[in-house]
Amino acid sequence: MKLIVGLGNPGIEYQFTPHNAGFLAVDRIAEDCGVVMANRRGRALTAKVKLGGQDVLLAKPETFMNLSGLSVAALVRELEIENVSEDVIVLYDELALPLGTIRIRQNGRANGHNGVKSVSGALGTEEWLRIRIGVGKPALADGREGGQQVRAGGSDYLLSPMRKQELAVLDEVLDRVKSAVEMVLTKGVSAAMSEFNRRPDEPGSEESKEKQ
Structure with a gap:
């Protein structure tokens, strides 16, 4: 069985904050x-x-973001998942990416994200598949990404209603995150990265195809 985890904070006050993008993504799949x-x-x-012809367990940790790894590790043990790098997909917000974008990665550092830090610490590895959901400022007019501009007040921004x-x-x-998860399950991570790790308006992307 595959495990798909969305990271976030429980509680109605956090429901529609940037930091709960992972929760919202899992809710959309459900x-x-x-x-x-x-x-x-x-x-x-x-x-x-x-999902994608496979049995999947969707999960939203109730441990709060900073302790997400406790829940993920517990579920990995309960489901007897041996290959974390292939059978676990974690969905979470990424401040360094502009809102409207997603990126799929097979590993990586926390880069200040306490939920990611907790998951890697609990699993004892950074080799797990993640789909990062951009919540930073949109791309600038000259094409540069503006996500980094909100870093100074990141914590306040991430926990404020959108x-x-x-x-x-x-x-x-x-919806794009769900499609990305399905492609990972059906065609593999390489195909999904090739399709979804491009800008939404790039030729060949799903959004570009829909506009044509």
């Missing part, structure tokens, strides 16, 4: 699959789904 994240196991809200127009952009991104 909604599209017609299930509710209502079961509790491994210190997380979970639901079983069939504005209506930001949520509208994120809503489209969540």
Whole structure:
């Protein structure tokens, strides 16, 4: 069974904050699959789904972001997952990426993200698949990415409710995250990275195809 974990903070006050993009992504997958994240196991809200022809457990840790790894490690043990690098996918927010973008990576450092730090620490490795959901400022007019500009007040920004127009952009991104997860499951991570690690308006991207 594959384990797909969205990182975030439990509680209605955090529901629509940038830091909960991972929770929102897992919720979107659950909604599209017609299930509710209502079961509790491994210190997380979970639901079983069939995605990309595979059995998947969706999970939202209830440990708060900084202790996400405790839940992920508990679920890995419970599901008897031996190959974390292939069978675990973690979805989380990335301040350094502009809102509207996603990036798939097979490993990487935390870069200041306490949830990622906790997961790597609990699993004892940075070799796990992650889909990073951009929540930083949109790309600038000259094409440079503006995500880094909010770093100074990052913690306040990440835990503040998103504005209506930001949520509208994120809503489209969540569908893209689900498609990326499905492609990882059906065609492999290399194919998914080739498809989704490009800018939304790049030729060949899903968004570019839809506009044509």
